[in-house]
Amino acid sequence: MLFTLNGKITEVSAPSMKRLLDVLREDCGLTGTKEGCGEGECGACTVLVDGLPINSCLVPFGQVQNADVKTIEGLIGHTDLQKAFVSECGAQCGICTPGMILMAAPLVERAQAEGRIPALAEVQETLAGNLCRCTGYVAIYRAIQTACGAKSEQASVISGENG
Amino acid sequence: MVENFRNQDRYESVGRNVDRKEGMSKVTGQAKYVDDLNFEGMIYGRTIRSEIPRGKIKAIHLEFDTEGFTIVDYRDIPGKNLIALIQDDQPCLVESEINHADEPILLLAHPEKEKLLEAKVRIETISEIPVLDPLQSGKIFKEILISKGDIEAGFGLADRIVEGEYRTGHQEHVYIEPNGMIAVPTPDGAITVYGSLQCPYYVHGALMVLLGVPETKVRVVQTETGGGFGGKEDYPSIIACHAALLALKSGRPTKIVYDRVEDMQATTRRHPAIVRHRTGVAADGTLLSMDVEVIMDGGAYCTLSPVVLSRGVIHATGPYRCDNVRIRGRVVHTNTPPNGAFRGFGAPQTLFASEVHLDRIAHTLGLDPIEIREKNAFRPGDVTATGQVLPEDTSALQVLREALKKSDYYNIRKKIGTQAKRGVGVALYWHGSGFTGAGEVKLASKATLELLPSGAKVRVASTEIGQGTRTMLAQIVAQTLGWSYDSIEVSPADTAVVPDSGPTVASRTCMIVGRLLQRCAEEMRFRIGNLTPKQYLEKHGPLEITKVYEKPPAIQWDDEHYRGDAYGTYGWGCNVVDLEWDAVTYEVKVKKVIAVFDIGKAIHPIFAAGQIEGGTAQAIGYALHEEVVMRNGRVANPQLTNYIIPTTMDTPPIEAVIVENSYRFGPFGAKGVGEMPMDGPAAAIVNALFAAGVDVREIPATPERIMEAVCYSR
Ligand code: FES
Numbered sequence: 001m002l003f004t005l006n007g008k009i010t011e012v013s014a015p016s017m018k019r020l021l022d023v024l025r026e027d028c029g030l031t032g033t034k035e036g037c038g039e040g041e042c043g044a045c046t047v048l049v050d051g052l053p054i055n056s057c058l059v060p061f062g063q064v065q066n067a068d069v070k071t072i073e074g075l076i077g078h079t080d081l082q083k084a085f086v087s088e089c090g091a092q093c094g095i096c097t098p099g100m101i102l103m104a105a106p107l108v109e110r111a112q113a114e115g116r117i118p119a120l121a122e123v124q125e126t127l128a129g130n131l132c133r134c135t136g137y138v139a140i141y142r143a144i145q146t147a148c149g150a151k152s153e154q155a156s157v158i159s160g161e162n163g
Numbered sequence: 164m165v166e167n168f169r170n171q172d173r174y175e176s177v178g179r180n181v182d183r184k185e186g187m188s189k190v191t192g193q194a195k196y197v198d199d200l201n202f203e204g205m206i207y208g209r210t211i212r213s214e215i216p217r218g219k220i221k222a223i224h225l226e227f228d229t230e231g232f233t234i235v236d237y238r239d240i241p242g243k244n245l246i247a248l249i250q251d252d253q254p255c256l257v258e259s260e261i262n263h264a265d266e267p268i269l270l271l272a273h274p275e276k277e278k279l280l281e282a283k284v285r286i287e288t289i290s291e292i293p294v295l296d297p298l299q300s301g302k303i304f305k306e307i308l309i310s311k312g313d314i315e316a317g318f319g320l321a322d323r324i325v326e327g328e329y330r331t332g333h334q335e336h337v338y339i340e341p342n343g344m345i346a347v348p349t350p351d352g353a354i355t356v357y358g359s360l361q362c363p364y365y366v367h368g369a370l371m372v373l374l375g376v377p378e379t380k381v382r383v384v385q386t387e388t389g390g391g392f393g394g395k396e397d398y399p400s401i402i403a404c405h406a407a408l409l410a411l412k413s414g415r416p417t418k419i420v421y422d423r424v425e426d427m428q429a430t431t432r433r434h435p436a437i438v439r440h441r442t443g444v445a446a447d448g449t450l451l452s453m454d455v456e457v458i459m460d461g462g463a464y465c466t467l468s469p470v471v472l473s474r475g476v477i478h479a480t481g482p483y484r485c486d487n488v489r490i491r492g493r494v495v496h497t498n499t500p501p502n503g504a505f506r507g508f509g510a511p512q513t514l515f516a517s518e519v520h521l522d523r524i525a526h527t528l529g530l531d532p533i534e535i536r537e538k539n540a541f542r543p544g545d546v547t548a549t550g551q552v553l554p555e556d557t558s559a560l561q562v563l564r565e566a567l568k569k570s571d572y573y574n575i576r577k578k579i580g581t582q583a584k585r586g587v588g589v590a591l592y593w594h595g596s597g598f599t600g601a602g603e604v605k606l607a608s609k610a611t612l613e614l615l616p617s618g619a620k621v622r623v624a625s626t627e628i629g630q631g632t633r634t635m636l637a638q639i640v641a642q643t644l645g646w647s648y649d650s651i652e653v654s655p656a657d658t659a660v661v662p663d664s665g666p667t668v669a670s671r672t673c674m675i676v677g678r679l680l681q682r683c684a685e686e687m688r689f690r691i692g693n694l695t696p697k698q699y700l701e702k703h704g705p706l707e708i709t710k711v712y713e714k715p716p717a718i719q720w721d722d723e724h725y726r727g728d729a730y731g732t733y734g735w736g737c738n739v740v741d742l743e744w745d746a747v748t749y750e751v752k753v754k755k756v757i758a759v760f761d762i763g764k765a766i767h768p769i770f771a772a773g774q775i776e777g778g779t780a781q782a783i784g785y786a787l788h789e790e791v792v793m794r795n796g797r798v799a800n801p802q803l804t805n806y807i808i809p810t811t812m813d814t815p816p817i818e819a820v821i822v823e824n825s826y827r828f829g830p831f832g833a834k835g836v837g838e839m840p841m842d843g844p845a846a847a848i849v850n851a852l853f854a855a856g857v858d859v860r861e862i863p864a865t866p867e868r869i870m871e872a873v874c875y876s877r
């Protein structure tokens with residue numbers, strides 16, 4: 001079966017009912033896409049299909065025939081968003097990170113093109129299907145907004161009175 | 164370039180938000196987690212488990228074509244059939260007696276995942292009546308009594324005696340990466356295990372006992388780990404043992420990765436607790452006598468329960484002084500899957516109770532919740548229930564004041580007035596940094612620093628599980644040597660190359676292991692003098708410095724009587740929560756959480772804030788959403804569809820503030836941070852609900868419980 005994977009026309013022979021997640025990880029060797037739940041709840045397996053984020057654990061391979069699939073490995077040249085995830089500590093354990101980045105990528109691209117910083121509520125809605133257990137999301141919001149030009153905020157530190 | 168090694172001003176590392184060592188690999192998908200690794204000839208393993216909570220195995224029926232399968236039961240264990248931890252009570256594989264649902268009985272492996280999952284095994288059992296209620300349990304894993312002064316005398320002086328019972332439920336870790344291990348056998352009978360784990364040497368120790376082999380025959384390598392929170396402290400030993408047995412029998416690398424359901428059903432959870440308080444108070448709010456009883460449900464085997472109880476009881480008074488205290492704690496057996504380590508380790512349970520109880524005391528006396536806290540909060544020099552004289556970095560009052568200021572507490576309260584269904588709540592708390600009591604002395608942790616031509620390499624068993632271990636330890640070393648952060652490398656946590664630095668738990672990595680490395684770096688700096696690393700290596704040959712934990716001189720602990728310095732020092736925390744509840748749906752909407760923490764020194768401020776933000780979110784889930792439903796001793800909601808952790812839509816704005824009262828024996832003054840954020844938000848939320856007219860005393864405060872509380876009080 002033919003599809004476009006990270007910009008390259010790719011042929012993979014795998015059962016059409018095999019989960020796209022498994023095809024990517026096992027048949028294509030792209031392990032950047034993660035499995036957190038296998039039932040569409042966590043978003044760790046998010047990839048872009050024709051530019052739109054989907055949960056690859058829910059999509060049978062057959063459905064992406066001739067489609068354009070992009071995984072975390074397909075973001076080349078370290079996008080602003082990836083850099084902001086590093087500098088703002090949007091990734092702690094990192095297992096949700098590829099999914100978070102791909103889920104946010106279309107929003108960031110749009111916002112950058114329009115020259116605006118997405119509002120917090122918009123970011124939260126965009127990421128509503130992606131779970132992170134490490135960060136409380138705060139740093140992830142900051143990474144996304146910083147990638148769109150917001151000023152990076154520092155943690156607030158107060159000196160002690162007793163020691 | 165060499166002269167750069169000596170420019171301290173240019174290379175200030177500590178206190179700066181340097182880039183995470185493995186940051187780029189995580190954002191590009193290159194970081195390798197256990198399920199991302201494959202080995203030549205690798206097969207997949209699966210665990211067959213009990214479905215009943217208690218009984219005996221009558222027969223095992225393999226209802227599939229066993230051709231091509233590797234099948235392992237307890238008879239294949241070359242050493243002892245147990246998971247070595249505290250008590251030797253937990254078997255690796257059931258022989259005949261089943262003690263909890265989802266207990267491992269049989270292991271299967273096959274090269275094809277589909278075949279493996281299709282294989283049907285029927286376990287014929289004889290059921291026995293399980294013990295599911297901890298209050299009905301006849302078996303105690305550990306009992307602790309802490310006693311100070313004379314509680315009866317204290318009650319005699321009291322104007323009022325206030326009693327209350329508070330309950331906390333199970334909690335799932337829900338690290339987004341489920342547990343997994345790969346065992347790789349070598350031709351000489353040795354085994355290497357790769358996996359998602361917090362404590363390489365726990366796994367190493369368990370494998371030696373199970374396999375009956377010397378330490379040289381076992382190697383444990385941590386793979387990038389997708390979250391732990393305590394959930395990958397003890398359970399990984401079991402999975403590693405299973406994978407190793409299959410690998411040894413088949414002679415092939417064997418991978419076991421749990422799916423979400425298996426992970427949530429079979430692995431450990433936070434201990435549920437019942438805490439009863441009876442408190443004698445003077446009319447002005449002074450605490451005169453505290454009698455506290457703590458009962459924790461340990462589950463079917465001891466695992467880490469004694470230590471969880473220990474931390475729980477020591478923190479049970481909350482951060483308050485009182486001359487007369489009795490704390491009685493016990494952790495008991497039930498026929499449920501064993502509970503284990505979870506961020507906070509017993510303290511979130513008892514601190515929930517103490518803080519919620521304190522607001523009920525204030526209410527009874529007609530006092531303000533802040534006033535009663537200010538009056539009783541620990542000051543430096545005060546004496547705890549175990550008799551510890553608190554050090555100079557004790558800062559309960561400062562974190563309280565900062566939290567009130569940051570939240571604009573009094574103004575919000577004024578604004579709310581008697582406006583129903585909105586309330587602000589406060590929780591004030593403490594958290595001992597590092598292992599309890601003599602724990603650190605017994606561990607005798609080690610850390611190694613190796614000189615490289617380009618700088619130095621940190622070799623420790625402390626694991627990076629998201630909290631920033633690699634980065635933060637490199638910062639400490641870089642700063643101490645006066646070198647650049649980039650010149651410090653960090654070795655993988657691989658038992659073949661790192662010494663035993665103790666487990667990555669108890670908020671100890673920065674304070675204890677960081678301090679060990681600081682001492683290594685101090686000596687290295689002295690030894691190489693004015694030479695560059697390259698010059699030193701050329702002239703003197705390799706340089707490797709290892710330091711062992713040394714107890715700060717004044718610390719004394721009597722484990723038999725629970726007297727003395729329970730921890731080297733404490734972190735201090737305060738939350739203010741502003742929330743609303745809905746009179747129709749009984750749902751709670753948290754508007755804002757303020758989280759102020761004294762952590763001694765923020766080595767990496769954004770990481771420290773990240774610990775606070777993430778821990779606070781977990782605690783909000785604990786307080787409101789995360790309910791583990793047990794049916795006949797088995798988790799009935801082992802999925803993310805029915806066990807709800809906070810999403811972006813239910814995580815409120817969290818504002819973290821860090822306070823730095825330095826600890827003399829911590830690196831650059833640092834104390835622990837990781838667990839403490841888990842301790843307080845649940846109490847602050849329940850106290851805010853109380854202020855808004857809802858008296859719940861059990862978490863999670865689900866809409867059902869809130870409805871019950873509202874209807875009951877009418
Ligand atoms: S693995 Fe696909 S949504 Fe969780």
Ligand code: FES
Nearest residue numbers: 093096132133134
């Ligand atoms: S960084 Fe660990 S789950 Fe998001």
